[in-house]
Amino acid sequence: MKSKTGLLKEIAEFLNEETETYSMLDGALKRLVEGTDFATGWIFFIDDTGNHQLVSDYRLPEALEQNDCHYMTEGPCWCVSRYHQGRLTKASNIITCSRIVKASRKYPDGTDDITHHATVPLQSGQERFGLLNVATPLKKSYSEDELELLESVAFQIGSAVKRIFLTEREREIALTNERNRLARDLHDSVNQMLFSLRLTAHAAASNTEDDKARSAFELIEATSQSAVNEMRALIWQLKPIGLEQGLAHAIHQYADVLDLNVTMHVDGLIQLNNKEETVVFRIAQEALNNIKKHAGTAEVEIIIDQLTAFSMTIKDSGKGFMVKSAKQLPTHGLSNMRTRAESIGGTLLITSRKDSGTIVTLTIQGG
Secondary structure: OOOHHHHHHHHHHHHHHOOOHHHHHHHHHHHHHHOOOOOEEEEEEEOOOOOEEEEEEEOOOHHHHHHHHHHHHOOOOHHHHHHHOOOOOOOEEOOOOHHHHHHHHHOOOOOOOOOOEEEEEEEEOOEEEEEEEEEOOOOOOOOHHHHHHHHHHHHHHHHHHHHHHHHHHHHHHHHHHHHHHHHHHHHHHHHHHHHHHHHHHHHHHHHOOOHHHHHHHHHHHHHHHHHHHHHHHHHHHHOOOOHHHOHHHHHHHHHHHOOOEEEEEEEOOOOOOHHHHHHHHHHHHHHHHHHHHHHOOOEEEEEEEOOOOEEEEEEEOOOOOOOOOHHHOOOHHHHHHHHHHHHOOEEEEEEEOOOOOEEEEEEEOOO
16 A cells, blocks of 8 residues: 555656546546555546446446446436535545445345445536545445545546546637638638639530530539539538528538438427537438438438437438447448437437338437
């Protein structure tokens, strides 16, 4: 066991060098457990609605690891509930942990004699991120010194989370600005040149009497028009156009660029923050791209509903494909859609059958 000062110094040095959230959490938790008498630890991120996510764990007992950490990820518990209520503000002993109790009932020999744990909020200033929990076999209560150490480590981790979040936000802003610049440059230069080329070819084809020359000019006109369409789609990929007029309007506009016939139904008032709206549009964009490239149909139905939770369903009756599970999506683009959905706390369901079309459904709880 390391001295408190030495351990805090080691963790601080590690945190100062980390730039990725999850590797930072894993490394800090590993150093905390290995440098103390704690046998295991885990970290929850908790959102504003009280939903928790297991984002890091180290040396969990076998019972708690069963079924993809089912007992750690499903259902409520005392510490998460108290945290969400704003009543868990410092390192505390947990009288009874419902997660450990449930796991021990199912796997009585798999908890490594762990029955209770200590918990501490992760925060930086007024911003709260979640909970750090630790446990030791055959121990029901943790000393003031141990709780004080947890407070210090939690403060370090909370500060690191805030720093990384701010860095990622700045990176996103810089990336958005660069995308907007590229979109403007493409529109003002390359797109205009292609448009001029198409007009010139059209005029030349109209004014020549040579059949071969006319065919060549018509080919140039058709190719340049295709290039203009591709360029417009690329500009849309870089910068969502029309979102300022609403999500449904922007999706409809993009479908028009792809020459898709969209029937759209909107129920309820769409209320999404800027990030959610952009991500939802990107998912719709990817789904429409896939229909254009692979479905063999131009008919699309889109249903957007926010009477309770937000949901968006995109249907086509095209060629379809075989998919056994959401983790075995057939293209990189479909996998990107799922990743985007998860980035805003959403879930993406894709159902498809050969020659029976595809249905993409995005749901955001509390959206």
